[in-house]
Amino acid sequence: MTTSETWQSPPEFAEQCRELYGLEAPPLWGPPRRLEYPSLGPKLWRVMDRLGYPPMPWQKYVSDVALEIDPRTGFFAYREVGLSVPRQEGKTQLLLGVQVHRAMAWPRQNIVYAAQTRGMARQRWEDEFLVTLDESSLAGKYRVRKTNGHEAIIWSRTRSRMGITANTEKAGHGPPLDLGLIDEAFAHEDDRLEQAFSPAMLTRAMAQLWWASAGGTERSLWLNKKRAAGRELVERLWETGEHPRVAYFEWFAPDDLPRDDPATWARCLPALGFTVTPETVRAELEKLDAAEFDRAYLNRTRKATPPQDPNVPVKAWPGLVDPGSRPGDEVAFAVDVSHDREHASIGLASRRDDGRVHLELVDRRAGTDWVVPAVVRLRELWDPLVVAIASTGSPAGSLIDDLVAAGVDAPEDKDNPERGHLVVMRTGDIVEACGQMADAIKQGIAAHRDQPLLTAAVTGARTRPFGDAWALDRRRSLTDVSPFFAVTLARWALLVRGPLVTDDYDVADSFG
Template structure:
């Protein structure tokens, strides 16, 4: 492979909402496109642009882009672009070691299976698999034990593995893919990037949908990419310039039944999604809108970021710390306290769940939906399958509308008051002030969004989550924090229940 053999193609039409390009002397983008097409991935104009930038080189042989960032809606451009990069590194630039990393083990394995099948199903690529390595039925391929590898003749190697909190240094490679960038933590970057210092032609490709509240790493890439402040960062983001706005109803909660909601604006869908009309079609997105929670649809398909209030984290809860308390694999606790809460507008309600978490922590979960008629039937189901120590609500709040149905169903409940709710607020804020909070959660968007908006007000000597603004429902954080406090009062709690 002679790198001086690259060329500078005519620039393709580009449609990214925000972008920052690098200036290269020559590129292997067209050669990589040929390999991708042979494997069944014919690049469109946007993908060709990404390849030209990502495989662009400087005169000294270094990639023009050290960082390649691709942010877009699900199933539009990211996954195929990653595969194209990996095929290009394997067959065009012949990199010694490429590592593909994703947040979840299942996602990592699926990515490996995709490229393996493309290589094995393409004779001109399969012939380069190293028969001296791998498995009997898959020459040049190793599978299993949470790590998967592809070996080519000449020593080029592609390895797949899931990220862990302590796996940063183990991900050092000539080329590195960080899929699901929204889940990256500063600790990953702090341990990973310095190890690339001595690799002359290193590159890091990061792909993601929009960031969550805890996505500090991805948010940093976004801020630099949109502003164009990092010369060796190629940045391409397809998103909505009017995110979180444009609904006909003031204070729209983006419910699936909402009239004139921006999440149903198909003109926006077409503008945001680079694969619109080619690989992504209206009927599919309409079905996704109805099937998914509004917050998740907004992030995954509209590319609406979950940002701190005013973009600067001015709420009462440290969002970085809150994000660090996520335990996405936590299951619903076998024993728990339930607190029921209804929004002042009665347009939504929440069930706060608190129970034993990992290593003695309190696990907080919520169920939040439109309206309130669903609450009592759901409480009844929870009582049937879990050990519920207490069901509680504040009769002095809008939750009183649930009392007749609770009585009719014969469900006993504890009557709490505003002081108890204030104790819940103080309990959660007190936990967040600790160096090692004794609380964890599963990263639910409905709770995370309210945490981002959380402000408090004083009533006498009591501090309460402030929900006088009816456009901010605050039922999830009130229910969850109060449940956490009530769980802490359970005298029969056995600490061994927390050991998972």
């Protein structure tokens, strides 16, 4: 089993979320509710009602699962709860509810909250937590101590204490810890806070560690490690049926989903339609740069942007977008495979009536075993001029014999191909194709529909020199470049080999 962003939980998970909580946007990674286990979730819901924040469906689901009680022990089934959810979804209200529920339910609980820094924790504790409590029906059931370094909300009946701490190795030192909360985990570059909390919780049978965050950056080492581990735990749970002691919940939009599509937002923003509106998200999309919007609202990890390859005209690519672009009557296909053979792509090129060449990623899937049957089917459906593939020595070269065996024949004379023939491109052809594609992008004589995988391949493409020329480099590229490679080869095949198939093709216009 490999953890990947193409993971999908079983359909029955979404059905359970809908039936139990009315949750239409379940997390991409999350454990199911074990109905044979009692839960304190409904009690926490009542606390949130009293705080003035009636729980949304996603908050009900998370709390109901996170507060399951193991009937064999009478203790919490989960010692750790990880929550990775985009911004503005109600994370802060849930974390406050978790603290207040714990403080009101058991005597003398030691509850510690941490954020990016001690100053940020103090600000949230005083400006959000305390203000919410003072304006709620729970006002008067606690006293507040604001002495710097000793801040606490102390509950009169239980003597439980809600405090804050700094992000240091000494955090959590002192009395045993019953509930530790690490908020804004993206800002923590190491595990010092978790390592400080854990020993203080060892003697507490009902202790829990909660951490929560929206997506971070490549420097968010602790968060990225916890997210990777959480995904793996959830996938293993659904595979084996064995529940770990960690409950992990993550709402996330995979990179192949367009950031400006409301359907994408509906999948990864569980508060959409409750406290967040599509109009609000649209405003944020227009205000923020793409990488920050992805981090904040699609829960993607923001990656450092390396310098662009000067040979690839990335800045001109968005100007070629035409959502209504479609292939014409004559098409050419091409196949490419990533250097590690983990993915393969089929690209299409077709001349439009206005002279521009339509570029399209027909398909990209894991592995290579699907490619030959797909090409055979595409030939039957489209009757292409030619099908292009790089020669032996490239990752796709190993598919040549299988394509020929499946009936995708190569011409005996490469200068006289027939319709549907396989065109095997040599190194010189590939270098020529790459240069022609760069010129076409700069000159605005290509068109595409801004397919996310194709655009990502263009953006992450890197090149290597061939004499005074260059070609796309599969190994150095920052992402799988096979979608871009495939349409590049398809365009060359359309304009260079296509005219040899049809008599009425005007060669003089091929590079206009």
